[in-house]
Amino acid sequence: MTKSDRLAIAIRDAIRRGELISGVLYSAQELGERFGASRTPVREALLRLADANLVKIERNRGARVLGSDIHDVVEVGALRLLLEPAATRVATLRMGEADHARLHAALDRMRELSDEPDAMFAADRDFHDIILRASGNRRLADMVAGLRETVVLHGRTTVPAARAVAQVIAEHTAIATAIVAGDQAAAERAMRHHLATTTGLLIADDPSAGHDLAAWLEP
Amino acid sequence: MTKSDRLAIAIRDAIRRGELISGVLYSAQELGERFGASRTPVREALLRLADANLVKIERNRGARVLGSDIHDVVEVGALRLLLEPAATRVATLRMGEADHARLHAALDRMRELSDEPDAMFAADRDFHDIILRASGNRRLADMVAGLRETVVLHGRTTVPAARAVAQVIAEHTAIATAIVAGDQAAAERAMRHHLATTTGLLIADDPSAGHDLAAWLEP
DNA sequence: CGTCCCATAGTTGCATGCTACTGTTGCATG
DNA sequence: CATGCAACAGTAGCATGCAACTATGGGACG
The missing domain is CATH 1.20.120.530 (GntR ligand-binding domain-like)
Structure with missing residues (x-):
């Protein structure tokens, strides 16, 4: 299993556990440090989570965690x-x-x-x-x-x-x-x-x- | 719109048009040259297409286009x-x-x-x-x-x-x-x-x- | 002649440098 | 005091360098 896959799961779980908070903007750098990876696999994970509507990537700003209403x-x-x-x-x-x-x-x-x-x-x-x-x-x-x-x-x-x-x-x-x-x-x-x-x-x-x-x- | 997004669409359409053939293995390098991009955005696009079951990424081998049976x-x-x-x-x-x-x-x-x-x-x-x-x-x-x-x-x-x-x-x-x-x-x-x-x-x-x-x- | 093994070419996956862009903050100006 | 603006810090997005891994083909050996 690739690091990108693991990150997608880890970030998803962190969102579920409330470690990553709805509405907050996180940078790839920051997530990379938190989960022990560089920006590239973090970005790959975020792109996939964005497809699943878990986060919204805002250009040159970061990835915002989406809550469900x-x-x-x-x-x-x-x-x-x-x-x-x-x-x-x-x-x-x-x-x-x-x-x-x-x-x-x-x-x-x-x-x-x-x-x-x-x-x-x-x-x-x-x-x-x-x-x-x-x-x-x-x-x-x-x-x-x-x-x-x-x-x-x-x-x-x-x-x-x-x-x-x-x-x-x-x-x-x-x-x-x-x-x-x-x-x-x-x-x-x-x-x-x-x-x-x-x-x-x-x-x-x-x-x-x-x-x-x-x-x-x-x- | 980002290059990665455009590539995901372009590759998807190329698959539909039959330009990219089911069962064939394509490298990120090759797709990058074909669509005018470097390996990174190609890889990002492929990851997303893999989530959609359009291609299957085979580690250290390439991305195989999947047909539908x-x-x-x-x-x-x-x-x-x-x-x-x-x-x-x-x-x-x-x-x-x-x-x-x-x-x-x-x-x-x-x-x-x-x-x-x-x-x-x-x-x-x-x-x-x-x-x-x-x-x-x-x-x-x-x-x-x-x-x-x-x-x-x-x-x-x-x-x-x-x-x-x-x-x-x-x-x-x-x-x-x-x-x-x-x-x-x-x-x-x-x-x-x-x-x-x-x-x-x-x-x-x-x-x-x-x-x-x-x-x-x-x- | 067949079989095994190693060298090699080619690939991904990850890290990092660089550019362009965005929001903000503090300052100058009316 | 309000307003506009310019410099700045921080970010994504892309290109590229690098290491690890895989399949393969050719040569050596039995």
């Missing part, structure tokens, strides 16, 4: 609601015992590590990723993974606080149960319900955002 | 069918007279320039882009634009040959008509039908691909 949450929520239920339906057909085992392993980690936000987040990510990869549509899986990355800036503080961990686990369990039972329609419904609930909580304080999201949901 | 066409077709009909439904609500005018302008260009594949392709792209942008979901619009880029390698030779231009124009006209009439359900249906037809033709010769795609379409 309520509208971003709606965009990502709408996209995930369009993509993931369908992917879950397809994946239900395609998943075998090995996939089921991996799904349950992720679920178990969620249960055991429910008091550690970072581990919880990772297990949640893995759970969804297992299903999306199993759908056979790699682009879809990559896209949703990217969407998640974009929004965790805002989401990370909101999700665990706003909702009982038990409920999150229950929703995931329902998804896994339907998948293992091979019930496509139920799996799709469970995933849609889960995403709608999560997104709904993230935008609960903004009625107009709720309205915007609803426009995407009517069949 | 039948499975890629299915992936992209499934994704567009999940995203664009819903976006069309939302956009129908949000588009005003100015948007309608732009839509008709793109349609007129398709009619007038129907014998020039490049212009036709551009007008087609614009038509879809106008609708997707109007949906208000910028990420969705960017994603679909990226998907189109990915697959045109294969699609460009196939689409115009496989289908009468008149039919393409008719399908787009139906979409535009429903949008202007404000009929959300009809617009969504027309877009879905258009995409299903197009994708279906692209994979017509491969029954198993048809089967894979169908799995994504059942409601």
Whole structure:
């Protein structure tokens, strides 16, 4: 793995952890010193993060870390609601015992590590990723993974606080149960319900955002 | 606009035009000479194209241009069918007279320039882009634009040959008509039908691909 | 004649020098 | 005191130097 790749990941994670602050302008020089690299690989990483809408490069000024506002949450929520239920339906057909085992392993980690936000987040990510990869549509899986990355800036503080961990686990369990039972329609419904609930909580304080999201949901 | 940006576009277009050949390995030096730049901005462009799955960078070897196989066409077709009909439904609500005018302008260009594949392709792209942008979901619009880029390698030779231009124009006209009439359900249906037809033709010769795609379409 | 190994050409990936540009600060001027 | 301006510090963006790595081809050896 190249230094540029590592930097892209390191900077992304630093943004997620709040070490790099939304709205602040950072120079390539500064980031290079912080992460132990020269300007070139930093710049390469920043260009790729800019494509992913995580930073905005301002010519001769630096790279500004972008935060996600309520509208971003709606965009990502709408996209995930369009993509993931369908992917879950397809994946239900395609998943075998090995996939089921991996799904349950992720679920178990969620249960055991429910008091550690970072581990919880990772297990949640893995759970969804297992299903999306199993759908056979790699682009879809990559896209949703990217969407998640974009929004965790805002989401990370909101999700665990706003909702009982038990409920999150229950929703995931329902998804896994339907998948293992091979019930496509139920799996799709469970995933849609889960995403709608999560997104709904993230935008609960903004009625107009709720309205915007609803426009995407009517069949 | 920076040289790196221009190069990313230039290389992408060169791939589309077939100037850069799928499967062939190109060095940054060579591309730099061809497009009049040094290795650094070329490398930056290649990194971004690699993220978009247009090329694969092989360490100490060069960048290999990737072609799209039948499975890629299915992936992209499934994704567009999940995203664009819903976006069309939302956009129908949000588009005003100015948007309608732009839509008709793109349609007129398709009619007038129907014998020039490049212009036709551009007008087609614009038509879809106008609708997707109007949906208000910028990420969705960017994603679909990226998907189109990915697959045109294969699609460009196939689409115009496989289908009468008149039919393409008719399908787009139906979409535009429903949008202007404000009929959300009809617009969504027309877009879905258009995409299903197009994708279906692209994979017509491969029954198993048809089967894979169908799995994504059942409601 | 076949096989192994080493030298070599060619490449990336990273560091660094240089130029052009941008925002700012402090000063001079009305 | 307000306003315009000019010098300055800092930055991105590009070109180039350099080291490490890879595939390959030819020659030596069995």
